[in-house]
Each structure stands twice: as C-alpha cells, then as structure tokens.
Amino acid sequence: MRISTAQYYETTAANYQRNFNKAIATSNEASSLTRVNTAADDPVGAGRLLQLGQQSAMLDQYNGNISSTKSSLSLQETTLDSIGTALQRAKEIALSANNGIATDNDRKAYAAELGQIQQQVLGLMNSKDASGNFLFSGSKTDTPPYSQNSDGTYTYNGDQTSINLGIGDGLSVATNTTGWDAFQQTINTSRTQATMTAPAVDDGRVVLSNGQVSNSATYDAKFASGQPYTVTFLSSTQLKITDGLGNDVTTEASQNGAFSNSNGANQVVNFRGVDLNLNINLKPGDVPDTVIAGHTFQLSASPDSFNATRSAGNASTAVITGSAITNPAAYNAAFPTGGAILKFTSATAFDLYAAPVTADSRPVSSGAVVAGPPSTATAAGVTFTLGGGAPAANDQFAVQSNDHQTQNVLDTLGKMINAMNVPIDGNTNAKQQFQAAMDSGLANLESASNQLGSAITSIGARGQSLDDQSTTNQSLGLANTSTQSSIRDSDPAEVMTRLTLQQTMLQAAQLAFSKITSLGLFNKI
Structure with a gap:
C-alpha cells in the first residue's frame, strides 16, 4: 500500500495533535487533581456527581431548617417557662388570699397583683419572634393569638395548624407550638x-x-x-x-x-x-x-355560654348584650359547633349560618326580631338580646359557643380577680363561696400548669429529634463528600505516571517524524 507524502504528513499531524490534547488535559488534571470537569470526561460519573450534589444541597437545607427550628423552639420553651413562673406566683397569691386571716383590703391588693400577672401572661402568650411573627398563633403568624372580649373574657384568634419543616428525607418536624395546644385545651375542673x-x-x-x-x-x-x-x-x-x-x-x-x-x-x-x-x-x-x-x-x-362580636363593617350601632340557651333540643340539633354568623337581612329579620359564610352557604336557622325592650333574636335554640339600637340589613355578628370543658388560664385568672374584689368580711356565707372560688381557681391553675408542662415536653421531644437527625445528616454529609471525591478527584500518582507516558510518546513521535521525513531519493543525490 502506497501512502503519499501529503497523506503521511496529514495523518501524523492529526495523531500528534490528538496525543498533544490528551497530554494537555492530563497536565490540567495534574494541576487541579480533578478528574471529571465536564460530562464528556465521564458521563456516568458526571450523572452520579449531579445526584450527589443535589443530595448535598438538600442536606444543607435540612441543616438550615434544623438550626432555625432549634432557635424557634428554644424561644417558645423560654416563653412557656416564664408563663409557668408567673402561674406559680398566682398560686401563691391565691393561697395567701384564702388563708382565713386576709381582709377585704388585703384581697383587693392581691387582686391588683393578680391583675398584673394576668397582663404579663397575656403579653407572653402574644410574644413574637425576631421576624415579628407571633409564636403561638399557628399558621396565622400575623394575628395576636389572644384578645380580650367586651365581657372581660379572652378569645383565641389563632388556629391549630402546625408549621412543618423538612429535616431529613421523608422526615419533618413542627416548628411551632399553637396556643390551642399550649393554653386553650386546659381542662376546666369547674364546669x-x-x-x-x-x-x-x-x-x-x-x-x-x-x-x-x-x-x-x-x-x-x-x-x-x-x-x-x-x-x-x-x-x-x-x-x-x-x-x-x-x-x-x-x-x-x-x-x-x-x-x-x-x-x-x-x-x-x-x-x-x-x-x-x-x-x-x-x-x-x-x-x-x-x-x-x-x-x-x-x-x-x-350551660354553654356565647361570645358575640359585631363586624367592623356593620352599618348600625346595634350590639348583642347577652345570649342564653332557651331551647336545649334545638340548640343541640342545629347550632353550629365550630362557630356561627348571625346576619340580619333587615331591621327585623335574620339568618344564622355556620362559620365561615361562603357564597353557597345556607342558613341553619332563620327568624324575626321580637320587639322589646329589650329586643331579642332567637336562632337554633339560642336567644340573643339586642341593644344599642335597631340592626341594619347586612349587619353581621360572629358567635362562638363555649361548652366550658376547657378554660384558658387568662379566664381563670380573671375569675379569681373578680372573686378577690368582692367584700366578704363578716359574711360567713360569702367567705365560704370565696373559698370555693379560690379552690376552683387553684385547681384550674394546676390544670393550666399541666398543659404547659405537656407543651414543654413536646418541645423537648422535638428538640431531641432534631439532635438525632442532625447527627444523621452529618454522617450522610461525610459519606456524600467522600463519594463525590472518589468520583471527581484524581489519584496523583496515576495522573503523573500517565502524564509522563504521554509526554514520552509525544517526544518519540516527534523523533520518528523527523527521521522518516529525512528519508527520500533526494537525500541520495
């Protein structure tokens, strides 16, 4: 087979260029000690590195979630501990007021201090984190969890939603403690x-x-x-x-x-x-x-009691001044357990809906206002007493029932304060009733402390889960780093040996080319 001089030159140059590129690549690999720079270097390895990189990013996110959750839970635990300390002082005040030798003036002083504790506890329940979010409102982080009603009682405005963050593959943990769990489900022993x-x-x-x-x-x-x-x-x-x-x-x-x-x-x-x-x-x-x-x-x-709140957009000045169950059978059968909306269609007619009201909501009860004074509206077995003038069309009132199975600690403190402010000196019956009220308050304070303890225990359990998962994530991170290194990084000895071989082959090719090109008939003339 004959090869022309031009063809020989072209083939030799191409082979030399290919081997030179390999040597350059090996030289770069020797400098960086990185074997896989592009998918072309190792398609299978590059795909595996992509997966490992995604896992590493997820582990970083999990670790960030763990860190922020620990900080949030720590703040919640500290706040709950402070509430527990305040309740312990409230118990001491109740015992002092009920010691048999305290006077009406003493009890008024105790009531004043208990009022300060109530406000302190309210402030702690409405605590915010560094971002300005309320700690105990559930998912409604921009809503204060507790507010005072016109009758002096307190209403929980948050929800029961846990905010979960992932801390591992298929594993998440609640970052918040709802006021519903920590305060609102306190068993009422005085029901x-x-x-x-x-x-x-x-x-x-x-x-x-x-x-x-x-x-x-x-x-x-x-x-x-x-x-x-x-x-x-x-x-x-x-x-x-x-x-x-x-x-x-x-x-x-x-x-x-x-x-x-x-x-x-x-x-x-x-x-x-x-x-x-x-x-x-x-x-x-x-x-x-x-x-x-x-x-x-x-x-x-x-019996169940009711808290009625007028809508801020009501056109009239009408208010609901009182409410009571007047037909137990109708109440048990029809009154919405999750809250109701009393909506007036005119000054004399109304509908009662289950909350929240939507476009396709249907009333569960309807009726007409009975003229007074005072005027009343009876719906689903509950009679509402109206005051402040006649209602207007589209006036709405949010109605929440309370079955007294539970009682938040703010209401417990409020009842104790009211009892301490009633004069009882020289009245045996009044003293006995006061003692019963203090016994009731102390039992409910103990119940509230137990509920706080359960919430703190839950926080501790979640904290332990975070610590355990953090350790697991660290182990996974080390394994991930090691696996990526084994795929991506080069063996220095193997790279240097390969580079030396490639350089030697280039030198040999240069020498062979110079020798062969010197052969020809013209060299014999």
Missing part, C-alpha cells in the same frame, strides 16, 4: 354548677359549692348523661340525689349521702367524679332537722 331551688330566699344555712371535677373519666361516663340532678336535704345528716329521670342515685355519693351538722364546715360530697363543698351554718336556737330539711339544689353541667 358544673349547683343552683338553690328551695327555699325561695336563701337563708344561708346550707351552702353547696358549684363543684370541681376530680375524676374526668367518671364525670364523662356517668355525670353528663344523668343531669340535671336534684340534691334534696332530707334531714340534718342525710341528703338524697336523683337524676334527670327521677332515679335515686344517692348510693353513688360519698358516705351514701350522709354528712355532719356538728362539724359542718368544708365537708366534701363526691358524686360521679365531682367534688362538692358543703357547709352547714346553724344559728343559735336552730333545730337542725327543721332548718336543714327541705333545702334543694339543682346540680348540672355549666
């Missing part, structure tokens, strides 16, 4: 009431407290289904309890309904999970059986 039904005028000789729930399981299983109960005092040492159907259930009361009249102060009658404080106040010359027998009380769960 029963005892109302004297006879005699018509209270003579003060028999004082029965509203009661405290001492066993929630027994209360839920037995008490609620049998109410309302009638407590009848048969004599100076025996009472009788009948349920709503008239069945005698006295055997379920402590000591089968027996009590003492000789040591009648601060006796406790336990019935179906409820502790009732009983005080017998005999007067000189009283015949015990004569003055005690015939007293009767109705014992039941506290």
